[in-house]
Amino acid sequence: MSWIDIGTLDDIPPLGARVLKTPLGCVAVFRAEGDRLFAISDRCPHKGGPLSEGIVHGDKVTCPLHNWVFSLETGEAQGADVGRVETFAVKAEGGRILFDGARLAQRDAA
Numbered sequence: 001m002s003w004i005d006i007g008t009l010d011d012i013p014p015l016g017a018r019v020l021k022t023p024l025g026c027v028a029v030f031r032a033e034g035d036r037l038f039a040i041s042d043r044c045p046h047k048g049g050p051l052s053e054g055i056v057h058g059d060k061v062t063c064p065l066h067n068w069v070f071s072l073e074t075g076e077a078q079g080a081d082v083g084r085v086e087t088f089a090v091k092a093e094g095g096r097i098l099f100d101g102a103r104l105a106q107r108d109a110a
Helices: 104-106
Strands: 003-010 016-022 025-030 037-041 055-057 060-062 070-071 089-093 096-100
Touching: 025 096, 037 070, 037 089
Parallel strands: none
Antiparallel strands: 003 096, 016 025, 025 037, 055 060, 060 070, 089 096
């Protein structure tokens, strides 16, 4: 893994998100309950809604456009909805947020 420092834990409000813009698309980095961090693609597969603007509850986020719910851990849609968003490795060390940039380098831009 190739860890990139993307900011401090305090840069993301509790139960909030920060958008990480990359050459291959936006990634939403979430701060869930207990300061647990998750990173997923910021685009809902249903209608393209910005998941970073969704409601965080437990280890899930609800899309702000059509209320689809996604697991922040697995990226899988919950309930009757079918779909998935990509997940990325992220962690906190010493109050800093570290994101695995190696995954982005391996993604196919096509």
